[in-house]
Amino acid sequence: MLTTxxxxxxxxxxxxxERGGEALTTHFYRILLDEHPEVRPLFNQASQANxxxxxxxxxxxLMYARHIDRLEAxxxxxxxxxxxxxALQIxxxxxxxxxxxxxRAIREVLGAEIATDPVLEAWSAAYDQLATMLIGAEAAVYERNATAPGGWRGARSFRVARKEAESDEITSFYLEPTDRQPILDFQPGQYISLRLDVDGQEVRRSYSLSAAPNGRSYRISVKREAGGVVSNHLHDHILEGSILELFPPSGAFTLSKGERPLVLISGGVGITPTLAMLEAALETERPIHFVHCARSRDVHAFRGSIDALTERHPQFERFYxxxxxxxxxxxxxxxAVGRLDVDLLAQWLPPALGDVRDIxxxxxxxxxxMQQVRRSLLALGVPEKQVRYEFFGPASALD
Known part of the structure; x- marks a missing residue:
């Protein structure tokens, strides 16, 4: 129990x-990953290195410490x-x-004069409070995934039914369960996690689901990253017929229902979750503006399928x-050619009513x-609560 x-x-x-949090967490990860190899598959080593x-x-x-008295904030x-x-099955x-x-990292980085026994006891109690909260919330999600129609707990085997190049960098993998049973539904914007063996080492990675749910298969679309251990393995060694282990869909970055105009903005492989959102939104009558940025035509994935949608859906506009x-x-x-800036977005977004763009x-x-897009949206009058984003990899701050 955390006392006052x-x-x-x-x-x-x-x-x-605020001054030394990154040094502390870097030391923490060094201890954790060096002394507990059993947890290494839960962490992306590239995200550690950079x-x-x-x-x-x-x-x-830091956010937890700032809100220790009101965790709802x-x-x-x-x-x-x-x-x-x-997603990673913690x-x-x-x-x-x-x-x-x-x-241990707190004591070793801050030193015994600062990290006294009362300080360590306080942080131990604070950690226990946080862990109890997270374990309870995660247990509820695990149970919900296991008992929902088509759901499961832990890993489930899927076969690569189709592998299709979408651009010079992005390839789609169509995944069907080997047991031929129904699969768990998901919300547009969510992702799926894979458990793989790469050169004798277990690794886990999450990829956005890039097509709307159909109850039979999932699609992920993976960019080949320079030096990317898992992305290169998927591109080079996972073929049609290969078997992959999947954990149930997860993710909080999901499309909310509504009647306001919808704007989907993506850069590079960030297009993947917006595709599932787009498919779902096109079943409604809400206006949709789709903005995608790429380095060049060669790496612009899904252009043909997006262009075809404009012919069937008059409420849909797209801009590249x-x-x-x-x-x-x-x-x-x-x-347009160049970088997406506030002036381009002003042209491509639905018009404002006064100082507000209600989208x-x-x-x-x-x-x-993402930093530029967020600044531009707020500058153009989009209410902050209607500006939503997600990170590939560890969650960060855009401010």
Missing amino acids: GQKAIVTATIPLL GEQPRALANGV LGDLAAQIVNKHV QPEHYPIVGACLL CYDEAPHAEADTQPH DAYFLGPKPF
Whole structure:
């Protein structure tokens, strides 16, 4: 039980976390992954190497400390954590391992003069409170996934029924259950996680579901990343007929129903969850504006299928922006060349009523792209609560 005094101690450490939180979490991950190899499959080593995961954890720990008296104010962050944990199948037995490594990192980074016994006791109680909350929420999701029609618990075998190149970088994998039984429904925008063996090492990765649910199969569309262990393995070694292990769909970045105009904005492989959202939204009469940015036509996936939709759905408009201009004689020109900025978005969004653009905007892509899109949407009068986004990989802050 976290006491009032312990909450005060946790709150008092906020300046330390603001200055040195990333150093602390980097040391934490070093201890955890070096001394507990059994948890390594739960972490993306690329995100460790580039610092994304330590930064994301530092941000999460800081947010938790800031809201220790009113955890409901964490808002979407708690839901994002629960969904990512469920996607990777984090279990209750993992929490004591993480807690012990975190407390040790606090003592070793801050030093015994600052990380006194009362400080460690306060953070131990705070961690136990958080762990209890997350374990309970995750258990409810695991149970819901297991008991829903077509649902399951843990890993389930799927066969690659079809493998299809969508661009020079992105390939789609159509996955059907080997037991030929129905599969779990999902919400547009969610993702699925794979458990793979790559060169004798277990790895787990999450990929957005890039087609609307149909009860029979899932589709993921994977970009080949330079140096990407899993993406290159999927592109080079997973063929039609290969068997993959999947965990149930997860994710909090989902399309909400409504009548407001819908704007879907994506950069690069960020297009994947917006495809499932688009399919679902086209079954309604709400206006849809679809904006996609790519480096060039060669890496622009799904252009043909998106273009075809405009002929069947008069409420649907699409706009493309390329970094590189195609040859003048090319028959697939973008609507603009350069970077997506506030002026382009002002042209492509539904018009404002006064100072407000009453739309629902969803966007996904590389972090700098998302930062620019968020700033532009807010500058153009889109209410902040109607601006929604998701990260590939560890959750980060766009501010």
